[in-house]
Amino acid sequence: MKLKFRRGWIAAALLLAQGGAAEAHIVAARLGDFYMGALHPFTDLQDVILWTATGVLAGSLGASRGRWLILVFPLGLLVGLPLGRIFGAASAGLADAAMMLAIGLMLAAATRIPTSALCAISFGLAVMRGAANGADLGPDTDRVLFAAGLACVGYTIITLTMALTVVFRGTESDGSAPWRTIAVRALGGWIAAIGLMMASIVLAS
Known part of the structure; x- marks a missing residue:
C-alpha cells in the first residue's frame, strides 16, 4: 500500500514538473517576438541606411542637439508601428528615398539646422520606418514585445x-578635424546618391 502511495506521489510530481517546463517554454517562445522586433530592422537595407544617416546627422550637429533624438526616435517608431497596414509599398519606398536624399544632401552641404527641425525630421522618419516594420507583422505576433524590441534597437x-x-569629428582645435568633416560630407553625398537611385527605381516601376 505504501509503495503504491509513493508511486502516486512520484507520478504527480513528474506531471507538475512537466507542466512547469511547458509553461516556461511558452514564455520563452513569446519572448522571441521581442528579439524579432530588435532584429527586424537589420533585414531591411532602408532601415540600416536611414537610421545610420539620422544618427550621423545628429552627431554632426553636436551632442547638445542630437541628444534629443534618444527620446524622439524610439517614440516615433512606436507611433508608426500601428500604421503599418495603411501605407502602400510604393508610397513608402518613395518617401524613404526622398528622406534619404534630403538627409544626404544636408550632410553633404554641412547644413546647420535647428534642434526643432532635427527632431521633426527624425520623428517623421521614425514614424515611416515604424510603419514599414509594422507592415510585416503576422497575426500571431505579440505587438507589445515586438514594439519593445524595435524601440530598444x-x-x-x-x-x-x-x-x-x-x-x-573631434574638436575644432584638433588638426585632423577638417578632413574628418570632409569624410562626413562625402558620406552624405553617397547617401544622397543612394536615395536618388532608389527614387528612380520606385518611379520607374
Missing part, C-alpha cells in the same frame, strides 16, 4: 551612431 543605433560621429 532604435534607441541603441541612434545613440551609438551619434556618439561615434561626435567622437570621429
Whole structure:
C-alpha cells in the first residue's frame, strides 16, 4: 500500500514538473517576438541606411542637439508601428528615398539646422520606418514585445551612431578635424546618391 502511495506521489510530481517546463517554454517562445522586433530592422537595407544617416546627422550637429533624438526616435517608431497596414509599398519606398536624399544632401552641404527641425525630421522618419516594420507583422505576433524590441534597437543605433560621429569629428582645435568633416560630407553625398537611385527605381516601376 505504501509503495503504491509513493508511486502516486512520484507520478504527480513528474506531471507538475512537466507542466512547469511547458509553461516556461511558452514564455520563452513569446519572448522571441521581442528579439524579432530588435532584429527586424537589420533585414531591411532602408532601415540600416536611414537610421545610420539620422544618427550621423545628429552627431554632426553636436551632442547638445542630437541628444534629443534618444527620446524622439524610439517614440516615433512606436507611433508608426500601428500604421503599418495603411501605407502602400510604393508610397513608402518613395518617401524613404526622398528622406534619404534630403538627409544626404544636408550632410553633404554641412547644413546647420535647428534642434526643432532635427527632431521633426527624425520623428517623421521614425514614424515611416515604424510603419514599414509594422507592415510585416503576422497575426500571431505579440505587438507589445515586438514594439519593445524595435524601440530598444532604435534607441541603441541612434545613440551609438551619434556618439561615434561626435567622437570621429573631434574638436575644432584638433588638426585632423577638417578632413574628418570632409569624410562626413562625402558620406552624405553617397547617401544622397543612394536615395536618388532608389527614387528612380520606385518611379520607374
